[in-house]
Amino acid sequence: MAPMEAQVLIRVVPSYARGLPISPPPPRFELSAKPLFRSSPLRSTASRPAAASTEKPRASAIMEASGFDSEGREFKNAEEMWGEEIGKEGDVHKRKEWYRQGVGYWEGVEATADGVLGGYAHVNDADIKGSEAFLKMLLAERFPDGGRGRSLVALDCGSGIGRVTKNLLIRFFTEVDLLEPVSHFLEAARESLVPESGLAIENKTTNFFCVPLQEFTPDVGRYDVIWIQWCIGHLADDDFVSFFMRAKAGLKPGGLFVLKENIARSGFVLDKEDRSITRSNTYFKELFHRCGLHIFKSKDQRGLPEELFAVKMYALTPDAPKRVHNTRAKAQPNRPGIIK
Numbered sequence: 001m002a003p004m005e006a007q008v009l010i011r012v013v014p015s016y017a018r019g020l021p022i023s024p025p026p027p028r029f030e031l032s033a034k035p036l037f038r039s040s041p042l043r044s045t046a047s048r049p050a051a052a053s054t055e056k057p058r059a060s061a062i063m064e065a066s067g068f069d070s071e072g073r074e075f076k077n078a079e080e081m082w083g084e085e086i087g088k089e090g091d092v093h094k095r096k097e098w099y100r101q102g103v104g105y106w107e108g109v110e111a112t113a114d115g116v117l118g119g120y121a122h123v124n125d126a127d128i129k130g131s132e133a134f135l136k137m138l139l140a141e142r143f144p145d146g147g148r149g150r151s152l153v154a155l156d157c158g159s160g161i162g163r164v165t166k167n168l169l170i171r172f173f174t175e176v177d178l179l180e181p182v183s184h185f186l187e188a189a190r191e192s193l194v195p196e197s198g199l200a201i202e203n204k205t206t207n208f209f210c211v212p213l214q215e216f217t218p219d220v221g222r223y224d225v226i227w228i229q230w231c232i233g234h235l236a237d238d239d240f241v242s243f244f245m246r247a248k249a250g251l252k253p254g255g256l257f258v259l260k261e262n263i264a265r266s267g268f269v270l271d272k273e274d275r276s277i278t279r280s281n282t283y284f285k286e287l288f289h290r291c292g293l294h295i296f297k298s299k300d301q302r303g304l305p306e307e308l309f310a311v312k313m314y315a316l317t318p319d320a321p322k323r324v325h326n327t328r329a330k331a332q333p334n335r336p337g338i339i340k
C-alpha cells in the first residue's frame with residue numbers, strides 16, 4: 001500500500017472529480033471533500049449528517065434509490081449495482097471475488113489505529129466517547145443495575161486490531177470474543193489484549209475467530225451484545241440478512257446488536273477499492289426489516305470531522321416493541337348503561 005501522504009494526495013483530488021463541471025448543475029455527490037475516501041472505514045464523502053428519516057421503509061424502497069461508486073458512476077438502483085458486483089444468484093465466483101478483494105484490501109493495511117481508521121486515528125476518542133454513552137444508556141435500560149454484578153459477554157465483529165474491545169468493551173463486559181477475517185489484525189489484537197502469561201486476571205478476551213461475518217455462526221445464546229462497527233459494508237444485502245438471522249440465535253434473551261456505521265445521504269455509495277458499500281438510513285431500515293430486527297434506540301455520532309460520512313449507532317433487537325395499551329379506554333367503554 002502506498003504511504004499515507006501519497007494516499008492523501010490522491011484522495012484530495014479523486015480522478016473522477018477532475019472532469020466535473022465547475023458551474024451548475026452541481027454534482028449530487030460532492031466529490032471535493034473526500035480526503036480519505038478509500039482507505040477509511042469512515043470513508044468520507046460530502047455526506048452531511050443524514051436527516052433522521054421517520055418514514056417507514058417501503059418494501060422496495062432500496063431498490064428504487066440510485067447510488068454512486070467511488071469513480072463517480074451512477075447506478076439506477078442497488079439491484080443494478082449488486083448485479084454487476086456479485087452477479088446473479090448462483091454466481092459463486094463473482095461473489096467470492098467481491099469478498100476476496102474486500103479482505104485483500106485490508107491485508108495490505110498496517111495493523112495500527114491509523115490503519116484501521118484510514119489515517120483518522122485522531123477520531124478514536126470521539127468515537128469511543130460516543131459509543132460509551134450509547135452503551136451505558138443501553139445497559140442501564142436493558143439490565144437492572146446497568147449490568148453490574150452480572151456476567152456479560154460481547155462479540156466484537158470485524159474487530160480489526162481490537163480497538164473497540166480495548167478502549168470500550170473490555171470495561172463493560174466480563175468476556176469479549178473477537179471476530180476478524182484478516183489474520184495480521186487479529187494477531188495484533190491478541191498481542192495487545194492477552195497478557196503474556198495468558199492467565200492474568202485481566203484477561204477477558206476469550207475467543208479470537210479468524211473468519212468473515214458471512215461465514216460465521218455464533219454459539220447459541222452466548223452474547224449480551226454483538227457489536228458490529230465499520231465492517232457491515234463489506235456484506236452484500238443477502239449475506240447481511242442471513243448473518244443477522246443466524247446471529248439472532250447467538251443473543252441471550254434481552255440481548256442486543258449494536259451496529260455503528262457510516263451513513264450515505266441517500267441510496268448507497270460503492271467503494272470500488274475495498275469492495276464495500278455505504279448505505280443510507282432508509283436502506284439500513286429496509287434491511288433491518290428483512291432481518292426481523294427492531295430499532296430499540298439509535299443515535300448520531302457527533303464530533304467527527306466535517307468531511308467524513310455521518311455515522312449512526314443502532315441498537316437492534318429481535319423482540320417486537322411492546323405495545324402501549326390504553327387501559328383506561330378499555331375499562332370505561334363509551335357505551336350507554338342499561339336502564340332497568
Ligand code: SAH
Binds near residue numbers: 117
Ligand atoms: N471495527 C474496527 C475495524 C474497522 S476497519 C474498528 O472500528 O476499529 C474494517 C474491518 O472490517 C477490518 O478489520 C476488515 O478486515 C474487516 N472486514 C472486512 N471484510 C469483512 C467481512 N467480510 N467480515 C467481517 N469483517 C470484515
